[in-house]
Amino acid sequence: MSLSFQLLTTAGRARRGRLATPHGVIETPAFMPVGTLGAVKGVTPQELAAAGASVMLSNLYHLALRPGVDTVERLGGIHAFTGWRGPILTDSGGFQVFSLEGLRKIDDGGVSFRSHLDGSPLRFTPEGVVSLQERMGVDIAMVLDECPPWPIERAVAETSWKRTLAWARRAREAWQGKGGGLFGIVQGSVFPDLRQRAAEELSQVEFDGYAIGGVSVGESESDRHAVVEWTAPALPQGKPRYLMGVGYPGDILHAVAQGVDLFDCVLPSRNARHGVLFTREGVLRIKNARYKDDPRPLDPGCGCPACARTSRAFLHHLTRAGELTAAVLGTLHNLRFYLDFMGEIRQAIELGTFEDLAVRLASQSTEPAHGLESLAPVIFDPHDQARS
Amino acid sequence: MSLSFQLLTTAGRARRGRLATPHGVIETPAFMPVGTLGAVKGVTPQELAAAGASVMLSNLYHLALRPGVDTVERLGGIHAFTGWRGPILTDSGGFQVFSLEGLRKIDDGGVSFRSHLDGSPLRFTPEGVVSLQERMGVDIAMVLDECPPWPIERAVAETSWKRTLAWARRAREAWQGKGGGLFGIVQGSVFPDLRQRAAEELSQVEFDGYAIGGVSVGESESDRHAVVEWTAPALPQGKPRYLMGVGYPGDILHAVAQGVDLFDCVLPSRNARHGVLFTREGVLRIKNARYKDDPRPLDPGCGCPACARTSRAFLHHLTRAGELTAAVLGTLHNLRFYLDFMGEIRQAIELGTFEDLAVRLASQSTEPAHGLESLAPVIFDPHDQARS
Numbered sequence: 039m040s041l042s043f044q045l046l047t048t049a050g051r052a053r054r055g056r057l058a059t060p061h062g063v064i065e066t067p068a069f070m071p072v073g074t075l076g077a078v079k080g081v082t083p084q085e086l087a088a089a090g091a092s093v094m095l096s097n098l099y100h101l102a103l104r105p106g107v108d109t110v111e112r113l114g115g116i117h118a119f120t121g122w123r124g125p126i127l128t129d130s131g132g133f134q135v136f137s138l139e140g141l142r143k144i145d146d147g148g149v150s151f152r153s154h155l156d157g158s159p160l161r162f163t164p165e166g167v168v169s170l171q172e173r174m175g176v177d178i179a180m181v182l183d184e185c186p187p188w189p190i191e192r193a194v195a196e197t198s199w200k201r202t203l204a205w206a207r208r209a210r211e212a213w214q215g216k217g218g219g220l221f222g223i224v225q226g227s228v229f230p231d232l233r234q235r236a237a238e239e240l241s242q243v244e245f246d247g248y249a250i251g252g253v254s255v256g257e258s259e260s261d262r263h264a265v266v267e268w269t270a271p272a273l274p275q276g277k278p279r280y281l282m283g284v285g286y287p288g289d290i291l292h293a294v295a296q297g298v299d300l301f302d303c304v305l306p307s308r309n310a311r312h313g314v315l316f317t318r319e320g321v322l323r324i325k326n327a328r329y330k331d332d333p334r335p336l337d338p339g340c341g342c343p344a345c346a347r348t349s350r351a352f353l354h355h356l357t358r359a360g361e362l363t364a365a366v367l368g369t370l371h372n373l374r375f376y377l378d379f380m381g382e383i384r385q386a387i388e389l390g391t392f393e394d395l396a397v398r399l400a401s402q403s404t405e406p407a408h409g410l411e412s413l414a415p416v417i418f419d420p421h422d423q424a425r426s
Numbered sequence: 427m428s429l430s431f432q433l434l435t436t437a438g439r440a441r442r443g444r445l446a447t448p449h450g451v452i453e454t455p456a457f458m459p460v461g462t463l464g465a466v467k468g469v470t471p472q473e474l475a476a477a478g479a480s481v482m483l484s485n486l487y488h489l490a491l492r493p494g495v496d497t498v499e500r501l502g503g504i505h506a507f508t509g510w511r512g513p514i515l516t517d518s519g520g521f522q523v524f525s526l527e528g529l530r531k532i533d534d535g536g537v538s539f540r541s542h543l544d545g546s547p548l549r550f551t552p553e554g555v556v557s558l559q560e561r562m563g564v565d566i567a568m569v570l571d572e573c574p575p576w577p578i579e580r581a582v583a584e585t586s587w588k589r590t591l592a593w594a595r596r597a598r599e600a601w602q603g604k605g606g607g608l609f610g611i612v613q614g615s616v617f618p619d620l621r622q623r624a625a626e627e628l629s630q631v632e633f634d635g636y637a638i639g640g641v642s643v644g645e646s647e648s649d650r651h652a653v654v655e656w657t658a659p660a661l662p663q664g665k666p667r668y669l670m671g672v673g674y675p676g677d678i679l680h681a682v683a684q685g686v687d688l689f690d691c692v693l694p695s696r697n698a699r700h701g702v703l704f705t706r707e708g709v710l711r712i713k714n715a716r717y718k719d720d721p722r723p724l725d726p727g728c729g730c731p732a733c734a735r736t737s738r739a740f741l742h743h744l745t746r747a748g749e750l751t752a753a754v755l756g757t758l759h760n761l762r763f764y765l766d767f768m769g770e771i772r773q774a775i776e777l778g779t780f781e782d783l784a785v786r787l788a789s790q791s792t793e794p795a796h797g798l799e800s801l802a803p804v805i806f807d808p809h810d811q812a813r814s
Contacts (some may be wrong), residue, residue: 077744077751080468082731082758105718105743113739121735198643219450311750330493333501343470347509351501355493356465362699363465370470 041178041219041246043278047388051271051297054387057247057278059125060217061117062092066299067387068280069290069380070095070127071373072307075104076120078373079307080366083121089342089370090377094122095302098171098180103153103160107170115175127178127302129282130167132223132251133185144184146201164205168220180249183208183223188255195227199236203243210243219246219275221280227252228261230268247278250298254283260307263292270296282337287316287379291396294383305332306376310368313316313357316375320410322350324368328409339392342374343367429566429607429634431666435776439659439685442775443633445635445666446567447513448605449505450480454687455775457678457768458483458515459761460695463492464508467695468754471509477730477758478765481668482510483690486559486568487519490548491541495558503563515566515690517670518555520611520639521573530714532572534589549632552593553600556608564606568637569597571611576643583615587624592638598631607634609668615640616649618656625660635666638686642671651680658684675767679784682771694764698756701745704763708798710738712756719741730762731755 044056055066069185071078071086074097078086086094101110113119116126135142135151140153148163164182171179183202186195206222213220222245226232240248250269253262266281270293273279280300281293290301306316313324317337322329324336334359335345336353344353386395443454459466459474462485466474466573489498501507504514512587523530523539530539536551552570559567563786571590572581594610601608610633615622628636638657641650654669658681661667668688669681678689701712705725710717712724723733724741732741732755744752774783 075747075749076740077746080750080754082751082755083735084731085473104747105739109739109743111718112719113737117735118721119740121740123735189749260637331497331500333506347471347511349501349507351466351493351497352507352509355497356463359492361463361465362468362750362753363470365750366468367470421576 040217043247043276045276049387049390049392050295051203052201052294052387052392053297053299054384055278055299057299059093059219061123061125061177063302064093064125065384067290067294067380067383068300069094069376070300070302071376072302072304073120073122074100074304076101076116076122078361078369079311080369081307081373083123085343085370086122086373087124089373090381091124091373093125093127093177094120096126096128096130096176097134098128098167098174099134099162099380101128101174102130102131102170103155107173110174117175125177126172127221127300128174128176128180128308129302130171130180130182131162132180132183132282134359135162136185136187137347144201146204148182148205149184164208168209168212171217172218178218179213179220181206181220181222181245183225183251185225185255186227187254188227188252188257190227191233192227192229195225195229195232198227199225199232199243203236203239206240206245207243210245215377221245221247221278223282224269224273225252226265228257228265228270230264233265233268234272237269241272241274245277247280247300248273248343249280249282251282253281254285254303259289262289266293266296266298270298271303272295277409282391287376290379291383291399294387295396306372307369310372311365313364313368315353315368316372317410318375319407322410324350324353324357324364326409336371337375340371340374340378342371343369427811428603431635431664433664437775437778437780438683440682440775441687442772443666443687445687447481447607449511449513449565451542452481452513452688453772455678455682455768455771456480456688457514457764458688458690459764460690460692461508461510462491462692463730464504464510466757467699468757469695469761471511472689473731473758474510474761475512477761477767478763478769479512481513481515481565482501482508484514484516484564485519485522486516486555486562487522487550489516489562490519490558493689495561498562507561513565515609515688516559516562516564516568517690518559518568518570519550520568520571521641521671523550524573524575529564532589534592536570536593552596554602556597560602560604560606566606566635567601567608569594569608569610569633571613571639573613573640573643574615576615576640576645578615580615580617583617583620586615587613587620590623594633595631598633609635609637609666611637611639611670612657612661613640614653614657616645616653618652621653621656622660625657629660629662633665635668635688636661637668637670641669642673642691645678650677650771654681654684654686658686661685675764675787678767679787682775683784688734689768694760695757698760699753701752701756703741703756703778704760705798706731707795708800710737710798712741712745712752714797716744724759724765725763728762728766730757730759732759761770
């Protein structure tokens, strides 16, 4: 195995770990900013590192369609291609393919689909998806999974997770292990026993890490939390656990408390482009007229390029005017917020104050500062939380 | 006077100077990136400084409409508001107001117009425009000028420059001089004798600097160059000279040779957003299929964030996909290109090799590298060169 995971300390089920990859170390719990096409929208690789990111997430489905894996390989692999020098995890694209309703046809061997760009016919198999990710030289590859929609009938969910498990075994066989590692994915929708069985069976297959997939597809917060509670403890203790496509700070905190180590979500970047900005005191919508003359930084505790130099009033002005710099500054801020938040979580686990942090954030979530919105998912939109 | 201009050395008419302002020194000849609304589109103030900018240009007309001068003043002035800590020059907005055909009415006292945003009635006077810029705390304010369209009849051009001159005198009277400096503007369209008389008369009024306005409005390159040749030498030797809204590297080089010190243009940033990128070997259109697998940086001689980390192939990919990061990386590159180019010019004047530089660039302009376009204005579009 080319990845090594070390558990440094725990606080209840919460874990403080260190995941070593060919392109560097990821201190966990960690948040992985989403660079679907090889770059976080509006952010240079240098700015992403300066924001505190230790790992970037990208997406095989999108890169395979454009520019194509051949191109990425010819250009020296995904790190040389994107200019991001740290670890890269690629999602396999299961989620994207299964979102292509009417354009895809699944069988036990894999999934055939048409490109959402030009309609050209393509096929993903468990073996092929592993090979494509290995060819790109990613640090962490994900198996091809079937990501069912929500809601779903129990019988369909059962067929689905069993196929995902069979595919995971085939992927593991196909994995060359020349560099980086391969993560399996647990499915099973919102059915407790299916999730637990899926987790137990997948744990019998030796992966470098285990992911919880099929959440953030429209289910309720309580369903999402329940899935994590059933699944995470059933995964191998000595391997990293990754909750895919999640989520709000409250979701992340809950999952860390259940023993999850890795997260990704488009929320910080996508929300920023819509003027929805995270602060330690709550969520603010920067277009709101109340910020027109507000001289304060977005968040006095933040050291991002926006907070270091400018005010809520300036970001309000740029956002209202539709200026590109508003999206850039907002994205850098929201990413820094998420990455700082993960740092606080790591420190709290080390110091034995994780429960205090959880209590403090829970109270902030229900009582945001005047004029702000709760950090809890008051702005929940299933599309906002989608794996992208 | 709060500005001081020192001529360090000359090479023929070309000048190497140093303009000290309340917020820092501008080494001239200098290029001023355009942040119309207070930010260069897609660029943070920190990245703008890192690109090598020593001064940013902004625009009174746009800021007066949105967010309003009151807001900028309440927030501590234009530097605190925008987070740009170096010198700021604001264009008065004459060019913008006179572009509002049908929405504006000019008289000897000033110009009445309707906001292009909401149609609300507004009026700019020579005195008012000076006061608004002083209230924002700019380092260099521009007088209100009448910027006639092209082509224009001689009689109209004559009435127009005389009004601009009368306004300049009133602006100079109104200027409090609490900080920063005030530049006058020469008009006169493409008529040699009008330009020369306008320059001579304006030189009798004591300004901190003198600008050549009314170019880059659609006239031919030879007309534009002729205007500079007639006007620049007629301006006071000991004060900085600013050619407004120009232009291509070839235009800048020509004007420096005529003794111009300051430039601004939206070309590097606007072209970048359309995938038109400047290199030492010529202009490349990054969307072109020839760059799909090109592993080279945009320009091997460039140290910008794009060239330091990524390839033409990656920028091609991001641009084709419409990714925000393509605009950001392209803008950072083009700005660095322009700012490096000005550095080369300054060094050449100091070393006495300015003529060699001009010859070398002229040959590159006519013989770009294989597959590239000339650095000369082959992509000329009058709207691209507009003062914005």
